[in-house]
Amino acid sequence: MTAREYDLIVIGAGAVGENVADRVVQGGLSVLIVEDELVGGECSYWACMPSKALLRSAASLRAARAVDGARQAITGELDVAGVLRRRTKVTHDWDDASQVKWLGKAGIELLRGHAEFTGERELRVTGDDGSVTELTARHAVAVSTGSLPLLPDIPGLRDIEPWTSRDATSAREVPASLAILGGGVVGAEMATAYAGFGTEVTLIARSGLLTREEPFAGELVKESLEAMGATVLTGVDVTAAARDDHGATLTLSDGRTIVAEQVLVAVGRTPRTGDLGVEAIGLTPGEWLETDDTLRVNGFDWLYAVGDVNHRALLTHQGKYQARAAGDVIAARAKGTAVDDAPWGAHVATADHRHVPQVTFTDPEVASVGLTEAAARKAGYDIRVLDYDLSWVAGASTLSDDYRGTARAIVDEKRGVLVGATFVGQDVVELLHSATVAIVGEVPLDRLWHAVPSYPTLSEVWLRWLEAYGRPSAG
Structure with a gap:
């Protein structure tokens, strides 16, 4: 010793x-x-990096198929083995x-x-x-x-040896069918990834999808998953689990049963x-x-x-x-x-209370920072909600022939600053940091009029928000 x-x-x-x-x-x-x-750690080998590698290839293929001229060039299907090779390269083969x-x-x-x-x-x-x-x-x-990963106390669940997020991101083979418990970020992202592989995905989200986000985020992601062939079940619980030669069987609270080759549990940490x-x-x-x-x-x-x-x-x-x-x-x-x-004395962790940015890499992507409408009202803010259909922004038409997306800003009327922003749509992730800077920096809306967005980009949504709000009066 x-x-x-x-x-x-x-x-x-x-x-x-x-x-x-x-x-x-x-x-x-x-x-x-x-x-x-x-x-x-987790991010490098079993979370952030491998999960995004698993998602990227199918997302790129879907994006190309949504643009005339590009879709005609696509003659094959997703090479799942290639996706897994790329994931393994990103994780340095867990070395x-x-x-x-x-x-x-x-x-x-x-x-x-x-x-x-x-x-x-x-x-x-x-x-x-x-x-x-x-x-x-x-x-x-x-x-x-x-x-x-949290494993809920469901009879038989431990016995079937379900996947956790680690198993889903490090899989060497893709199951023919996958049942996912949980509608949070992990559940939604892995449903997107495996549906993209052609796996028969059933997502069981008792309270709905991405419930910590604005309601329209979960709704748009649900529609997208279903368009990919996934089944999304809400308002039901899993009451029992068992496994036999045919796979894992999940019994639901409404009496239905789901049979899948593999089960992923993603209900919390x-x-x-x-x-x-x-x-x-x-x-x-x-x-x-x-x-x-x-x-x-x-x-x-x-x-x-x-x-x-x-x-x-x-x-x-x-x-x-x-x-x-x-x-x-x-x-x-x-x-x-x-x-x-100390020179760095002001740098203590205060931006992890209400100013937290987060991206869910589903298709469409969900990017948010600060408070939702519900959270802002609960906190007692006098707010105004600005919603804008991203398909109306000129930059969206350059990305897709059928762009779908929504952006919401939450304005604190008393101070004339943003306290929350949510973007849902293709390629919205790069909009998020501008919103983070505006919210954390408490930039007045009357100053944001002078932050001119480039044309034609999705960032023009900032101008549309300001136009919808109307120029704040001085003072």
Whole structure:
């Protein structure tokens, strides 16, 4: 057994943990990062990157078929084997050598193994070979272990060994039929991907599709999935599951049964804190680690939780944002600098409350930031809702012969600024950051009149929103 000491120890070498470590190293401190799987984490190998690779090829084919002159050139069908090859290339065939190399260049030490708390600022790491390393953090420990798929308590579900999101994004073969439980981002994206492969998809979404978005988002995605041949069932629960030689059978609350070769469960996430030994420091295993805006765990002066594990915003880009904030704060506090007095003192994680941007890579894409109409009204804002049919924007006609899409802006009437925006349609993802800047920066609508959108692009929707609103009066 060996013993080692560092200024900061980070548990979890995913995108979030890497960014915490990098920021603190840049602040002049020593950092060790502990990882029991692949350096690069969920996003690189089982989530963001492989899922988008699986979606892209069929989306490109559909886009070409929607344009006269291009559709005539298409003589074949989607090469599913080619899609899977490209996905595997994107994940580097689940090899993290390049990520490990980056850690070395960044000055971050890596220890492979499973970490458990043994006391305040103290950890024990057990390697795959049984080796044990005792670690002490001089200043802080940052937990960046992410989250795990939630498996609901449905009789027989565990016995049929359903897929989780990891299985769906790393599959080497495509099933003939797939039943998906859950109508959130993962469920909607994987329904889109597998329907594009020609798989017979049944999506079971009890409360509807993408219910955290504006209602029209789920409606347009549902219509698109059904046009691809998928079946979307809402208002029903799965009450039992079983498997035999014919596949998996799901019994629904209305008495119907669904038979599929494979079942994907995508109903939510749970914190990855169950096996970290957090009971040794007075916390409860399996619970989210709640933090303040500096990402310090409530009740501790040395423990930080960054990314999914704190349940603030379960998105990679938001986790990396938190990581930058946490890294700067840890470095400042280690040097005895008051966070508010440090040059980076204002950079604490406040943009993961109401200003969170998110993209769902369905077809059509759904891109949103800030509050929905319902959320804004619930929060007590005096709002005006601006809806615009994106097919009326000149740029849309250059993309597709039959463009369908909607854009909604939520205006805080009291301040004359946007507090929410949602775009649904082909290629809307690149509209999102302009909305994020406008909302986070609280840019007055009367100034947005001078941010002239290029013609003919989808960005012209900004002008159409302003025209619908009418020029705000001065003051």
